[in-house]
Amino acid sequence: MIEAVGVxxxxxxxxxxxxxxxxxxxxxxxxxxxxxxxxxxTSFLKLLMGIEYPxxxxxxxxxxxxxxxxxxxxxxxxxxxxxxxxxxxLIKGRTAIENVMLGMRFLDVPFRSIKEEAANALEKVGLSxxxxxxxxxxxxxxxxxxxxxRAVARKPALIIADEPTGNLDKDNAMKMLELLNLFRDGKTTxxxxxxxxxxxxxxxxxxxxxxxxxxxxxxxxx
Amino acid sequence: MKNxxxxxxxxxxxVITIIRINPMSNVFSLLSTALIFFILAAVISGWWISSxxxxxxKSEAEVSVYFSEGLEAADTKRLTDLIRDIExxxxxxxxxxxxxxxxMEQILGKEAKVLEYLAVNPFSPFIEVKIQxxxxxxxxxEFELLPNIxxxxxxxxxxxxxxxxxxxxxxMGLLVVTAVGISTMVIISHIIRMGIYxxxxxxxxxxxxxxxxxxxxxxxxxxxxxxxxxxxxxxSLLSVYTLRFVYAQMAGPLTFIPLPSGELLISxxxxxxxxxxxxxxxxxxxxxxxxxxxx
Numbered sequence: 001m002i003e004a005v006g007v008x009x010x011x012x013x014x015x016x017x018x019x020x021x022x023x024x025x026x027x028x029x030x031x032x033x034x035x036x037x038x039x040x041x042t043s044f045l046k047l048l049m050g051i052e053y054p055x056x057x058x059x060x061x062x063x064x065x066x067x068x069x070x071x072x073x074x075x076x077x078x079x080x081x082x083x084x085x086x087x088x089x090l091i092k093g094r095t096a097i098e099n100v101m102l103g104m105r106f107l108d109v110p111f112r113s114i115k116e117e118a119a120n121a122l123e124k125v126g127l128s129x130x131x132x133x134x135x136x137x138x139x140x141x142x143x144x145x146x147x148x149x150r151a152v153a154r155k156p157a158l159i160i161a162d163e164p165t166g167n168l169d170k171d172n173a174m175k176m177l178e179l180l181n182l183f184r185d186g187k188t189t190x191x192x193x194x195x196x197x198x199x200x201x202x203x204x205x206x207x208x209x210x211x212x213x214x215x216x217x218x219x220x221x222x
Numbered sequence: 223m224k225n226x227x228x229x230x231x232x233x234x235x236x237v238i239t240i241i242r243i244n245p246m247s248n249v250f251s252l253l254s255t256a257l258i259f260f261i262l263a264a265v266i267s268g269w270w271i272s273s274x275x276x277x278x279x280k281s282e283a284e285v286s287v288y289f290s291e292g293l294e295a296a297d298t299k300r301l302t303d304l305i306r307d308i309e310x311x312x313x314x315x316x317x318x319x320x321x322x323x324x325x326m327e328q329i330l331g332k333e334a335k336v337l338e339y340l341a342v343n344p345f346s347p348f349i350e351v352k353i354q355x356x357x358x359x360x361x362x363x364e365f366e367l368l369p370n371i372x373x374x375x376x377x378x379x380x381x382x383x384x385x386x387x388x389x390x391x392x393x394m395g396l397l398v399v400t401a402v403g404i405s406t407m408v409i410i411s412h413i414i415r416m417g418i419y420x421x422x423x424x425x426x427x428x429x430x431x432x433x434x435x436x437x438x439x440x441x442x443x444x445x446x447x448x449x450x451x452x453x454x455x456x457x458s459l460l461s462v463y464t465l466r467f468v469y470a471q472m473a474g475p476l477t478f479i480p481l482p483s484g485e486l487l488i489s490x491x492x493x494x495x496x497x498x499x500x501x502x503x504x505x506x507x508x509x510x511x512x513x514x515x516x517x
Binding site (some may be wrong): 049051075076077078079080081083089091093094102104106107111148154159 | 225228229234239242243423424426427428429430431432433435437
């Protein structure tokens with residue numbers, strides 16, 4: 001599913017964001033990536049999505065090498081990923097359901113079932129009654145749930161959520177993690193980055209990646 | 223392609239949204255392209271009309287050959303036959319002095335009474351020669367070699383002048399078509415670039431989710447196409463109205479000008495403008511898209 005061998009990322013201005021990362025993540029795993037700001041969490045997610053390329057080492061995501069000259073393969077890879085962006089990146093001027101549908105329009109989803117799948121995804125995140133609301137009229141939390149619905153409606157092999165608990169209190173943060181955990185199954189891997197290490201205390205059957213100054217340590221919980 | 227067709231409704235809604243984000247720019251672009259296409263239509267119709275007139279005049283081109291007075295009928299017939307054999311001569315026939323008189327009566331109409339004051343028929347017989355206009359120089363050269371010809375009346379100066387006007391209009395037409403092409407492409411590519419800039423967040427999000435460049439760019443191509451087609455329709459309506467008005471004005475006082483069929487001209491002009499507007503809309507949009515690829 002994800003294989004990194006000696007992966008490093010150095011930005012053009014010389015900042016070493018990631019150093020000699022080695023890891024293997026299997027299909028269906030729940031992965032928490034924790035660490036302070038600037039530890040390299042977002043840089044690692046950027047590599048997984050093919051937004052940045054490793055400056056050293058080999059990285060394969062869902063079998064697709066992430067490297068320069070792989071534009072077409074990376075586009076296909078992105079279609080297999082359900083991203084929940086930190087700032088959501090919902091399209092303004094469109095309703096919640098239109099945003100969810102937009103994420104599926106260029107996939108191999110039968111055209112007639114796009115609306116139904118989008119409605120199902122919104123129902124799973126508890127937003128059925130707001131499906132016709134413009135996203136700019138939704139609260140922060142509701143926007144986050146639309147972003148999750150957009151990600152899961154694509155039936156991705158990999159869900160990536162960047163700091164989904166960032167602006168939430170402890171109870172809501174726990175609910176958010178539980179919600180994301182719902183979409184993990186035997187085939188779908190869920191990767192969540194968070195500052196809040198305390199939220200995953202006691203978590204079982206998950207992978208915990210700690211990041212510190214571009215270095216990574218991996219622990220399988222439970 | 224299937225994906226594009228299936229999402230046509232979505233793309234059209236996207237176009238409306240893109241236009242709604244920047245309505246005034248789009249309205250001005252529509253009006254600018256309409257004005258440009260109208261100028262194009264005016265020049266092209268002028269070009270086509272003048273070419274039609276020149277062709278009609280050319281097909282009627284004739285010279286009058288006056289021969290020595292008192293020439294015997296047999297010699298006149300021989301001269302007519304010799305003229306008929308010259309290359310480039312389509313027809314040659316003798317016009318008697320009586321026929322020449324009758325023709326003048328017809329030309330003068332009500333004023334023909336003036337001829338009654340003349341004691342004798344003042345008109346001379348002549349040989350009417352219909353020619354291929356391109357061969358006029360060689361034909362006139364051949365006439366010089368024939369006996370008994372006193373003088374020749376040709377309309378060469380008028381024909382040359384009409385030909386040169388048609389030539390100028392042809393060059394102008396080509397220049398205007400080029401200028402229209404470039405200006406329309408600049409306007410459309412600029413509006414597409416603005417649209418892409420206004421929607422850059424959405425475009426980047428779609429890229430991050432794996433949408434192809436074709437899927438992302440199609441609404442912008444559609445926007446450019448709709449703008450130029452809209453401009454083309456407005457220009458066509460204005461051109462049709464203007465041409466009908468001009469034809470109506472010319473029909474009365476200028477009946478002797480052999481104008482080409484108005485309806486045929488209008489239908490060909492509308493078709494040309496619509497094809498040009500579609501082609502320029504698509505190419506302008508693609509140009510705008512490619513120049514804003516890294517937004």
